[in-house]
Amino acid sequence: MNWEAIAAVGELLGASAVLVTLIYLALQIRQNTAAVATATYESTMTGFNDINVVVASHPALASLLDRGCQTPDSLSTEEVVQFNFLLRCYANQWWKLYKLYERGSLPGGEWAVFAREAAQFLEQPGCKPFRAQNALFADLYSELDKHGGDLISDFGFGSQTPSG
16 A cells, blocks of 8 residues: 555545635525525514504604604693604614614615614704714714715605695
8 A cells, every 4th residue: 555645635525625614614604694685685674663653553654753853832841852862763773773784784885874864864853953962972973974965765754645
């Protein structure tokens, strides 16, 4: 028996096994990355949908959000508190997205869409005081200011219901 030949075959098999293992790990990492991205996106949409369903399911709350954004002086003291908590729910969602973007878990293109919508939302007359009174989100506001100015969503604020 030629021990050198056996050793060479052993080395070749070992190198092949390492190569197959590396390819397998690369595929697993790709699948895991896709799964994490999907879970992140799902979490984001669920968060916004949870808030939106509550607002859409309660006409008084929808009215409160509309009046709070457009004519904040029309709100009672209790409604101001409700309105601020609604804004905080949205701001928390945008904060989460900003942090995901900042950490590289949310692609820049996706963040830009959310940031443009958030900037537009927070430009409503009644939202400006929220920005001034909630410095916790200062980094978020600075980032949103880079994306402001574009109409991206029709939130329906101040719109009249079409007559039939």
